[in-house]
Amino acid sequence: MSKHNVKHAPEKTGIPGQPSEGLVTHEELQLAGRNHSMPLEALHDDITPAGLHYLLIHFDIPHISADTWRLRLGGAVDRSIELSLDDIKARPSVTMPVTLECAGNGRSLLQPRPMSQPWVLGAVGTAEWTGTPLAPLLEEAGLASDAVELVFTGADSGIQNGAEEPYARSLSVAEAMHPEVMLVYAMNGNPLPPQHGFPLRLLVPGWYGMASVKWLTSIEAVTNRFEGFQQAVAYHYLQGADGPGLPVTHIRVRSLMVPPGIPDFFTRNRIVESGPVMLRGRAWSGHGEVERVEVGINGDWSPAHLDPPVGDFAWRSWSMVWVASQGEYELRCRAMDSSGALQPSEQVWNYQGIGNNMAQKVQVTVR
Ligand SMILES: Nc1nc2c(c(=O)[nH]1)N[C@H]1C(S)=C(S)[C@@H](COP(=O)(O)O)O[C@H]1N2
Ligand SMILES: [Mo]
Numbered sequence: 001m002s003k004h005n006v007k008h009a010p011e012k013t014g015i016p017g018q019p020s021e022g023l024v025t026h027e028e029l030q031l032a033g034r035n036h037s038m039p040l041e042a043l044h045d046d047i048t049p050a051g052l053h054y055l056l057i058h059f060d061i062p063h064i065s066a067d068t069w070r071l072r073l074g075g076a077v078d079r080s081i082e083l084s085l086d087d088i089k090a091r092p093s094v095t096m097p098v099t100l101e102c103a104g105n106g107r108s109l110l111q112p113r114p115m116s117q118p119w120v121l122g123a124v125g126t127a128e129w130t131g132t133p134l135a136p137l138l139e140e141a142g143l144a145s146d147a148v149e150l151v152f153t154g155a156d157s158g159i160q161n162g163a164e165e166p167y168a169r170s171l172s173v174a175e176a177m178h179p180e181v182m183l184v185y186a187m188n189g190n191p192l193p194p195q196h197g198f199p200l201r202l203l204v205p206g207w208y209g210m211a212s213v214k215w216l217t218s219i220e221a222v223t224n225r226f227e228g229f230q231q232a233v234a235y236h237y238l239q240g241a242d243g244p245g246l247p248v249t250h251i252r253v254r255s256l257m258v259p260p261g262i263p264d265f266f267t268r269n270r271i272v273e274s275g276p277v278m279l280r281g282r283a284w285s286g287h288g289e290v291e292r293v294e295v296g297i298n299g300d301w302s303p304a305h306l307d308p309p310v311g312d313f314a315w316r317s318w319s320m321v322w323v324a325s326q327g328e329y330e331l332r333c334r335a336m337d338s339s340g341a342l343q344p345s346e347q348v349w350n351y352q353g354i355g356n357n358m359a360q361k362v363q364v365t366v367r
Contacts, residue, residue, distance in 0.1 A: 024108075028118045037122025043258045043282045046126065046310045046317070047097060050188050053125030055195050056102050056117060058167055058230075059158035062215050066199045071183070075151075075220035078142030085199045088183060091132040096180070096205070097311035099126040099284045103208035103235060103248050107353030114353030121256060121360060124284075126314050127196075129203050131184030135177045138221075143173060147221040150176045151228070152202050155215040160229040169213050170226035171204065180205045180313060183216065205313030206250050206286035208355075210235050238351040251286030252357040253343055255293050255318065255335035259362060269363040277322045279304070281333055284315035288338030293318040296332035296359070304333070324366040334359035 024032075035056050042052045066085050074080035102123035107114055109121075117123075138150070149170040157166040175181070182203045185192060192198040197214030204211040210230065226232070236245035258280050261272035283290040283306075293304040304318040318333075334343040347358045 022113060024118055025115065028115060031117045035117050037119060038125045040122055040256060040259050042125075043256055043317075044280070046314075047128050047188060048125035050127065050190065050193055050196065053127055053187075053196070054100075054102060054123045056104075056123065056209060057156075057195065057214075059156045061194050062155040064155055064194075064199060064215060069199055069217070071200060071216060071218070073137065073141050073219045076144035076147040076223050077221050078144070079140070081137070081141050085185065088132055088200065089185060092136075093130055093132055094182060095128055095130040095186075096182070097126055097128050097314040098203060098205045099124065099251075099310075099313065099315045100209045100212065101251050101254070101284070103210055103354045104352075105254075106347075106356035106358065109358070110347055110349050110353050110356055114351060116353060123209075124254075124256070126282075126310060127187045128189065129182065129184040130186035130189070131182040131200075131203060133179060134181045134183055134202070135179060137183070138176065141221075143221050144223070146223045147173055148224065149173065149222050149226055151218075151220045151222055151226045152213040152216060153218045153220070154197075154213050155217045161233070165229050167213065167215075167230060168226070168228045169211055169230050170222070170228075171211065173221075175204075208235075208248055208251050208286070210248070234352070235354065236352065237354060240351055248354050249286075251284065252355050253283070253285035253287065253290065253335050253337040253341045254357045255281055255283035255290075255333045255343065256360055257281035257295075257331065257333050257362060260331070260364060267363075269365065272324055272364050272366050274324050274326050274366050277324045278319060279322050279331070279333075280317065280319045282315040282317050283333075283335035285335070285337035285339075285341070286313075287341055290316055290335050290337050292336040294334055295320045295322070296330075296334070297322060298329055301334075324364075326366050329364040329366065331362040331364055332359045 038054045071083045105119045105123035108118035151170045153166050153168040184203045200216045201214040235248040238245035261270045283293045294301040304320040307317045309316040336342040343359045
């Protein structure tokens, strides 16, 4: 096994009736069962109910008692700070809708398939998060002049590359000081559920989900770049096992549609009645506002209507009426953001299966 813990499935199985890209393994199934995606029909709602929001838990959900839990802020600072959950809740609070997406969303569609959590397309959700901004807390602690990064460590740990490590990620001082970066203790008006990071998580709006460390227990200012597994090995755009590659940061532009009509049970292909069909979906980007969404009907693209974004760091909804006549169709949608980035028509393969934002394809039979 490579140092990235990424194995690749055989290209063809040759087994009739099976997908040609290689069987999903038992290990992938274990991960998929623990970490569910958002059912795409939940794209109807501005705010995703907590139970429908996607989940990604690398190791185990740690068992934490809020009474004894503390957040420690230390390292290269003038004053170390220790805070209880009540101390954090007593600080100024902000509530903000934020779209989170896992960097591996779309991974299982790649061929050969990078072996990790085998997401199809639902590793996304938008919750209303409540917490306190991080920057004032860092100012109170007083970062040393030679501090370069903040390391955020969760209470969960597991084996990576044969050694035990907690889940930990870093941000540069400049990234951590952004006003939208928060320590959050509530999701959709309720305390964080255990699976989403109870009692406290970091939230880094605009970034792929890996940056938003759950079950946060410590923030450490460091004077050298952090080299933990989740920072230095995982989450890089690579073409093979050897790095370094570019680090994964902000969310690439993407749009998804609410699957129209009704599904065929096993294939989940869609069955739609002929006549006007309201196609709807959501679009988002961590690189600027979504400025355009287009819908493709058998390769013919037309612009969709856009509603205002749900928040500065949250998706916006789109809609388009399609007058459907009997036949077989491939529907697609693609978004463009204010940086000029457009979702690609073809998948762009990379070794960890990261940032695959190819325009969605939906097979539809109109009857
Ligand atoms: N401590 C810790 N934080 C974590 C993770 C984890 O496994 N442990 N997973 C990360 C990843 S890869 C993602 S995509 C998001 C998922 O957040 P959610 O489960 O609340 O949707 O949490 C991030 N924070
Ligand atoms: Mo993720």
